Amino acid sequence: MANAMKSDLPDAIRNIMQTNHRNDTPGINESRSMKMDRTWIRATQFSDEFTSLKDVHDHVYLHGWSATYTWWVHHGEDFDVDIVEFGEDENVPTYLGDVVNVEEPDNEDGHDSVEMIADLYTAVQQDGEQPMFVKVLEDAKHALCPDSYDKAKKYLKELGLGYELIDVCDNNCVLFRKGLEKHDMCPKYKESRWVDGDAAKWIPKKILRYFPLIPRLKRMFANKATSEETQWHKDKRVAVENEMTHPADGLAWKDFDAVFPSFARDARNLRLGLATDGFNPFGNMNTTYSMWPVLVKVYNLPPWSCTATSNYIMALLIPGPKSPGKDFDVFLQPLIEELLKLWEGVSTYDAFTGGKFDLRAAVLWCIHDYPALGVLSGRITKGYYACIYCNKDPLSRSLRKKICYIGHRRYLDKTHKWRRSLAFDGHRENRGEPGKLSMHETSECLEKLKDVTPGKADGTKKRKRGQKDKEPKLFSRRSTLWDLPYWKYLKLPHNLDVMHIEKNICDALLGIILCLEKNTDTVNARLDLQDMGIHPDLHLEEDEDNSVSMPAAWYSMEKEERVAFCVFLKSIRFPYGYASNLTRCIS
Template identity: 45%
Template sequence: MDKSWMPMAKTPDGRLSRPYIEGVNTFINFARSVLDLSGNIPCPCIHCVNCYQQSLQIVRIHLCHRGIMQSYVNCYNHGEPRVLNENIHDNEMSDGDHMGGIDALVGDRIRGEPRNATEDEEVRHFDKLEEDAKRELYPGCTDYNILKFVIEMLNVKVMTNLSNKGLDMMLELLTKVLPKDNLVPRSTYEAKKILRDLGMSYEHIDACKNDCALFWKENENLDKCPVCETPRYKDTRAQGKKIPHKVLRYFPLTPRLRRLYMSGQRAKDMRWYINKRVDDGIMRHPADSEEWKEFDLQHPDFALEPRNVRLGLATDGFNPFGNMNNNYSMWPVILIPYNLPPWLVMKEPYFMLSLLIPGPHQPGNEIDTYLKPLVDELKELWEEGVEIYDAYSKEHFQMRATLLWTIHDYPGFGNVSGWRTKGYHSCYTCNDEPYSEALESKIGFINHRAYLPMEHRWRHSQLHNGLSEKRKRSLELQVGKIQEQLDRMPNIILGKHPSTKKRQLIGEPNWSKVSILYKLPYWKNKKLKHNIDVMHVEKNISESIYGTLLGIEGRNKDTDKARIDLQNMNFRHTLHLKQRSDGSYDKPRAFFSLSPNERDGFYDFLKSIKYPDGYAANISRY
């Protein structure tokens, strides 16, 4: 296939020229041989980089609007046959701006030898890119390699709000100042291209300022929100590039999973749970859980391929500016591949940032709007999968992926699952039969001893509400019951626009929406869909216990209202408030609390312990 038209994609005029358009049409016709069941092919534009299946018309638009990636010399993904032992010389490519990834940056300055195309060329090419990215920035430099330098420079650009032109000028100056033969990128474009070819790129998706919809796929060319009709851009009359109100950063999942199998050692580790895990009834890994085993029974075709990926999803809000007085909340969505062994699975290098949901306010129920790109990709990875090269077994295989469960704190659980975490029905496990009652200024859940084993001693203790607990409840909520409730849910319109809020309804008993995760074919049959982050539970309960024992202001749960609740329940009379003759109340000391002298002695003990930096300062605040 003739590829002489590809270099014309560098400039807008070139992409509008007749030879380039004719070349695109020839390429589209040539690629019809790899159409999938939906009539789509991999899109080789500089944004999709063969990671997204698009229709032929969309691919034609992308290639004419964005241009084809210049590193796509051998069109294997579009029907061109692989040629073994073919010598491909770097000097046969076009100039540095047209070459892909690190090739664009260093070219013959680093390598100087021909690259052989073998059966595992894809892996060898990636290894070469990774090796080049770790080269020293200039001869004798020990502090920075190319990749570290690029990441820190782009971080400086973001933190200082530096323009692309400003960063280009800075890079040009560094190129002149540093020793000769340095590998500093010549422009912002080259710096970003290094990350993109290593699978670290992301996609900008404009969003409605009211979180109603994304300007993506069928809404890509709209200038107003299809739900609330709010303008897409801040200033619609401005000349030049328009600035959207909100931008979602989407990091495609498939390239990151592909990267795991490009390393022979990591590809071997991805089979650890099936090859080396000891199944002795002790839970050391998610593969030991009942949910994992139940999923294998429900989907045996998925379980037959041990290289298929099982994922967990975690999300929470944080303040990116580090100033807690600044009311801003940004929500990252992280994916964790559970195939890895336990000493790797929770390590930071294997956390995959999938979405970066913008602020300034938390998305709430509208998080479903931002999860659409990820859910669509997860659905595609489940139904069709993607062909990936396994560097350990040195073969291609069709990899599929599934989402096992999600992990959040309790408010985040309410946002993702659709179950409201406020009110008398806020306990998800109790569902429509809650063990809740009104206390002074709050709703209390004090009858959950019904979930304990019948022989548990707390069932017969009268320290909780003065009564023994004889009821029995199961912690397992029936999947069919949940599905029946969701089937009765009214149509919920997402969005924070006032006109949208008026049309929203709440389903019974406490549902606020049907989660977008139910679009995944396997989701509704899962028993365990959501997990509460143990860190938040331990932290909050521990703070409450120690705050009550030590009488810490703001963390003490032994309040006057709690004593009134005991009086209303008519038990633990020694702790009731005693009214004085002048109308005030005397609060009897509880047996579990420390006196002021005992508390001061406890503080002195804590301060005498040698802690890592920062912990002693936290203790002194109390």
């Protein structure tokens, strides 16, 4: 078979060269409509640069011809030519020196290159061997390149890189999945899921975009280098006492390994982190829209890899226009289901060891700002019990226009002199440090909220300003994260993004010392000082014409000092992305 193919090669190559030459000759267009016979083609590689007939001849002898190059657009063939393929009873020639049986895809039945890629990728996962997937992609880079956005999405979906569209009730009470796919009405509020109401155009009111997590995590182990990096935290990390160079040096990681030694035994088991926050995708065009992405980070990788943006995994894209608020758990349902499977173990091929293993993964913590803490965890982050460390014994105090948190001297030593001082809030501090909630107390709080359901509230009464609840209310709902069997054992389930905290504190301090128009040193703040009986030098003063004036504070700068301060800030050179333009902040 191979010898027969070799004997056909010179004539075929000569025909190609002559055809390409005629196409380049002005006035000769016969090749545009000629009938080209390609029944002899069967090869593995193709190079689209040739200098002579001898070079082409030698190249085809050595490497063969690309099986995916069936339309000779690089050799002068137009798109409207007749193609002569193998007949039904014809013997198909094989690769040089090989004997294989390959059937041509039947495009009329809908089988195209998209399904071919899916089959090849499935072979990688199931067989655990190095297939010809990479070679096929290299050979067919011209034929497989998508020519439209829709086709590109089909490729991504077949490769496991796509996403699922899940319709959501407009009241955020249910996802139309798991038996509700064909329902047109919300089962709770009996409202239509469609924009037009009668499902004439099948346009849903709200869509959740879900990116499956398990295929992406399994793909990390299909590459030898990445698979080896997932074990860096245990095999190559050098721990230094009193230094934290990797999340594995933290107490939260070590405590989790101590509680679940079977999970820690295999270094390939992944430690994950969830990050979320709301953002406006329309910039300044629409300031009321809020969309919430949920990102997953893998902390097994080295520090330079786990912090790279290319290793962030998009899990959910929660639609707006409003923040999901207490209904956030509805959107987390598909992600939680996958996390439960990952905790039990998912069969995965490891390219580094050449075998299969049960991949497990666990979420060690979440990263967000303080408002998103209440959205994700269900904790109360507003009002008298907003502090998650004070719990049932808060440091909050009601002032004229706001609730103030000013009991921080409780964390000082019992004999500290500041505890006896009246300069802070007009009182001496004799209370001890607030205690933490035990696991039993937390379970009791969550048990009282088991009947709280997502969706719009029915007849909820708002609490009046200044009115405290009869008993402490620390949670607004039971978060779906508690469904994870390991969640109650986590030492640090929630991390606050310090960027927002640092920015807000910095803005407040700069506003006060630079006497900016927007600052917290207001008339109401001076009245609060007067009510507490502290800092009499800052109290409001009544003038002769019965007007009131604010005396200048000792910490505010004069004009010359403000200019010198701004000149100093301008002279500092920060790394790119670490500081904003000063001229945009100060007028």
